[in-house]
Amino acid sequence: MANNDSLTTAEQLAREELIDMVPYQSARRLFASADQVAGEEKIWLNANEAPGLGDYQISANNINRYPDFQPDSLISAYSDYAGLSKTQVLATRGADEGIELIIRTFCKAYQDSILICPPTYGMYAISAENHGAGIVKVPLKQNDLTLDLDGLAEQVGKVNVVFLCSPGNPTGNLLPEEQIAAAIELFKDSAMVVVDEAYIEFSPDKTSTQLLSDYDNVIILRTLSKAFALAGLRCGFTLANQEVITLLSKVIAPYPISAPVAEIASQALTTKRQLMTDRVSDTNRLREELSQWLQTQRWCEQVFTSNANFVLFRCSSNETKTTIFELLVANNILIRDQSKQQQLSCCLRISIGNEQEIAKLQQVLTEQLSIPDERQ
Ligand SMILES: *Cc1c(COP(=O)(O)O)cnc(C)c1O
Secondary structure, three states, X not given: OOOHXXXXXXXXXXXXXXXXXOOOOOHHHHOOHHHXXXXXXXXXXXXXXXXXXXXXXXXXXXXXXXXXOOOHHHXXXXXXXXXXXXXXXXXXXXXXHHHHHHHHHHOOOOOOEEEEOOOOOOHHHHHHHHHXXXXXXXXXXXXXXXXXXXXXXXXXXXXXXXXXXXXOOOOOOOOOHHHHHHHHHHOOOOOEEEEEOOOHHHOHHHXXXXXXXXXXXXXXXXXXXXXXXXXXXXXXXXXXXXXXXXXXXXXXXXXXXXXXXXXXHHHHHOOOHHHHHHHHHHHHHHHHHHHHHHHOOOOEEEEOOOOOOEEEEEEOOHHHHHHHHHHHHHOOEEOEEOOOOOOOOOEEEEEXXXXXXXXXXXXXXXXXXXXXXXXX
């Protein structure tokens, strides 16, 4: 800051690191829904949202009252769904709030650090930066995107929270169960290990919830934003043993879940649960079909195995990547560029929309993409 006189009072008072900080570039910030022009319906395949409506009923009757801190019907519904006790569940404003609470609870600002394994979800680093926590990176292994356990072992005692993401975003792969258990064991006396299961509904038998009974340093993050198709609701869950939930409850806002949110979320988890399981089977089928199709395209160099509602693929060159992305934008189809992430040069990510949306994407690429065949 060369000249303090040109700063407003607010800018002078603010924590200095916030002035230059870049907020999370969410898919919705890069392309806002307000940008949509009438008559030009966009196909949104950039934020891993699910297609489909649920027809929820809400009664605004008790809206003059503050909601319960943790609405009992919601906590009961989620604990039933997850197979845990109510004391192991905290409802939050999306899994993103869970990430923030964990960092604020377990990291002293300007002193402690978190550990992330890139390429991974961007909010771990953004929340850490926001709080003043350091960020240690132990990248996933380049060949198979699994954990580098030797690299993790070197950080034991140096970090307070370790973030694992399985299935990973933006890669889509599950981490091997024995690796997750090994990481938790490594850090059992020195760090909380968070397993972000935002996409676990797409392979539900791979959950790590059973590790909660063996270790007290495990935290699992869940959300209704992906398989439950409720990204606009802002509802997520942090699963952990009671002592951890009690600590997080001291940091969270007093009324985090509004009454209408609790009502809709409770229905999604009980009477409307079948909507989610049907959507998951459709999505898994469409994802496999799209992955196979991508593998046959000459501009596609690599398709990453996915257990989530999106597919990541690598284009044959950076120019091809840009051409594909821009051709789709010109046709009102929005996907996500992941090429700036560590190890993901030339990579794009497609969220699995409904059948018509994926068919439209394939049609545009088949009929309109003209690129020289670089492999000849
Ligand atoms: C989408 C996502 C989240 C955040 O979900 P919200 O509940 O919408 O805040 C967290 N982690 C990962 C890996 C995600 O992809």
